[in-house]
Amino acid sequence: MKNASELLEFDAGHLWHPYAALRNTPARFLARSAQGTTIETADGLKLIDAVSSWWCVAHGHNCPEIVEAIRKQSEKMCHVMFGGFTHEPAIELGERLVKFLPKGLNKIFYADSGSISVECAAKMAVQYQFAKGHPEKCKLVALKGGYHGDTAGAMALSDPDGMHTLFRGIMPQHYFAERPNCRADEPWDDRDFASMEQVVAEHEGEIAAIICEPVFQGGNGMWLYNAGYLKRLRKLCDEKGILLIFDEIAAGFYRTGPRWGMEHAWGTPGAAGKDCANSGEDCAAVLPDIMTIGKALTGGHMTMAACVASEMVADVITNSKISAFMHGPTYMANPLACAAAIASLDLFENRDYASRVAAIEKRLRANLEPLRNLENAADVRVLGAIGCLELKAIPTSDDILRVIKETGVWLRPFCNYVYTMPPLITSESEVDRICEAIKMIGQCEPGPVSDDEFHE
Numbered sequence: 001m002k003n004a005s006e007l008l009e010f011d012a013g014h015l016w017h018p019y020a021a022l023r024n025t026p027a028r029f030l031a032r033s034a035q036g037t038t039i040e041t042a043d044g045l046k047l048i049d050a051v052s053s054w055w056c057v058a059h060g061h062n063c064p065e066i067v068e069a070i071r072k073q074s075e076k077m078c079h080v081m082f083g084g085f086t087h088e089p090a091i092e093l094g095e096r097l098v099k100f101l102p103k104g105l106n107k108i109f110y111a112d113s114g115s116i117s118v119e120c121a122a123k124m125a126v127q128y129q130f131a132k133g134h135p136e137k138c139k140l141v142a143l144k145g146g147y148h149g150d151t152a153g154a155m156a157l158s159d160p161d162g163m164h165t166l167f168r169g170i171m172p173q174h175y176f177a178e179r180p181n182c183r184a185d186e187p188w189d190d191r192d193f194a195s196m197e198q199v200v201a202e203h204e205g206e207i208a209a210i211i212c213e214p215v216f217q218g219g220n221g222m223w224l225y226n227a228g229y230l231k232r233l234r235k236l237c238d239e240k241g242i243l244l245i246f247d248e249i250a251a252g253f254y255r256t257g258p259r260w261g262m263e264h265a266w267g268t269p270g271a272a273g274k275d276c277a278n279s280g281e282d283c284a285a286v287l288p289d290i291m292t293i294g295k296a297l298t299g300g301h302m303t304m305a306a307c308v309a310s311e312m313v314a315d316v317i318t319n320s321k322i323s324a325f326m327h328g329p330t331y332m333a334n335p336l337a338c339a340a341a342i343a344s345l346d347l348f349e350n351r352d353y354a355s356r357v358a359a360i361e362k363r364l365r366a367n368l369e370p371l372r373n374l375e376n377a378a379d380v381r382v383l384g385a386i387g388c389l390e391l392k393a394i395p396t397s398d399d400i401l402r403v404i405k406e407t408g409v410w411l412r413p414f415c416n417y418v419y420t421m422p423p424l425i426t427s428e429s430e431v432d433r434i435c436e437a438i439k440m441i442g443q444c445e446p447g448p449v450s451d452d453e454f455h456e
C-alpha cells in the first residue's frame with residue numbers, strides 16, 4: 001500500500017487534472033471518503049463541499065438511497081449496449097423523466113456527459129431543419145458569456161472569447177449575441193434583446209437553433225440574468241421557425257429555486273416557482289424545443305446526462321428520409337447510471353427542495369450582500385442555491401488554500417469569481433461557514449494573474 005505522499009507524487013507526475021498543468025500545479029487534496037456535505041482527506045481534513053463537486057452532488061455525497069440502488073443494479077447487470085438492447089432501468093428512468101420534465105418534453109436521448117448532450121442537441125436541431133427541407137440552416141446562435149462544455153461542438157457554443165480560443169481551428173463556427181445584461185433582480189428592459197434580434201436578422205436563413213443556459217450562465221462567469229430574455233427568445237424562435245434549446249445542466253434540479261431555470265419565465269413573477277410539471281397545468285409560456293440535463297440527474301453518483309426533445313422535433317426527424325438520429329455513445333443508458341438517476345429522482349420528488357433552496361438563498365443573501373463593501377469586491381450575486389462574490393482581482397492560490405484549510409470549506413474560485421453552489425441538503429449553519437470562507441478570500445490581498453486551474 002502506498003502512503004499518501006507516494007500517491008500524491010505519482011499523481012503529480014502522471015495524471016492530468018481539469019484545467020491544470022500536469023506539473024507544478026497548486027497542491028491537491030487526496031480525497032479519502034465523502035459523506036453528506038463533507039469530503040474527508042487522507043490527512044484528516046474535513047471539508048464542506050461548497051461547490052457540490054462541480055454542482056452535481058445535490059443530495060449530498062454517498063447518498064444511501066442512491067448507493068443502494070447502484071449496488072442492487074450491479075448484482076443484475078452493470079452494462080449492456082443500448083444498440084439492439086433495451087432494459088428496465090432505462091425504461092423506468094424514461095417513464096419517470098417524462099413525468100418530471102416540463103410538459104411536452106418527452107423524447108429522451110441518454111448521453112454520458114453534459115457536453116455530449118449539448119452535442120446531441122445541436123445535431124438534433126440541424127437534423128430537424130434538414131428534415132424540414134432546410135439543409136442550409138446549420139448554424140446556431142449562442143450567448144456570449146455562456147458555457148456548454150468542453151467537446152468541440154460544445155466549445156463552439158461557449159463564450160467565443162473565453163478559455164477555448166486556442167481550439168478555434170477545430171470548432172464549428174456559430175453566431176453569438178451579447179450576454180443578456182438585464183439582471184435577475186431588475187425589471188426587464190427590452191433593449192437587452194436588441195443584439196439577439198440583430199444577429200438573427202443578419203443570419204436568419206442559416207440558423208437552426210438558439211441555445212442558452214436559462215437565467216444562470218455558470219461556467220463562464222456566474223452571471224444571473226433576467227427571465228424576460230427567455231420569453232423574448234421563445235417569441236422570436238416561433239416567429240422565425242428557429243428551434244430553442246435550453247441547457248439546464250447547471251440551472252436544473254432546483255439549483256436556482258424552482259425545478260428548472262426556465263421556470264423563472266413562467267406565469268406571473270409570483271408564480272415563478274410553480275411546479276407545473278406535477279400540477280398537470282399547461283405551462284405553454286416558455287418551453288424549449290430541446291433541453292439538456294445532466295450533473296444532478298444522478299445526484300453526482302454516476303456520469304449521466306440527457307438531451308430531451310419535444311414531440312414536434314422528434315416527429316419531424318422520425319418522419320423524414322433520414323429518420324435515425326446518428327449518435328450512439330458506448331455507455332448510452334448505462335444501467336448503473338439509470339438506477340442512480342431513478343433513486344435521485346425519487347429524492348427530488350419526495351424532498352421539499354424548493355423550500356430548502358429558499359432557506360439556503362436567504363442565508364446566502366444575508367451573508368454575502370454585506371460583502372459588497374469589501375475593497376476588492378466588484379459584485380455580489382445570489383439566486384437559489386447559488387452565491388457569488390465577484391472580485392476585482394483574485395488572491396494567490398496559496399491564500400485560497402490557507403482559507404480552505406483554516407475554515408474547512410472547499411471552494412474553487414475561477415477567474416475573479418468566488419462562488420458557492422452547495423449540496424441542496426446543506427444546513428444553514430454550514431452555509432454561514434461557507435460564506436465566512438468566501439469573505440476571507442475576499443479580504444485577501446490580490447495576487448499575480450495566473451492561467452493555472454483558471455476555469456471551472
Ligand SMILES: Cc1ncc(COP(=O)(O)O)c(C=O)c1O
Pocket residue numbers: 113114115116118147148149150213218219247248249250251294295305456
Ligand atoms: C450549462 C452547462 N452545460 C454543459 C456542461 C458540460 O457538462 P459536462 O462537464 O458533464 O460535460 C456544463 C458543465 O459545467 C454546464 O454548466
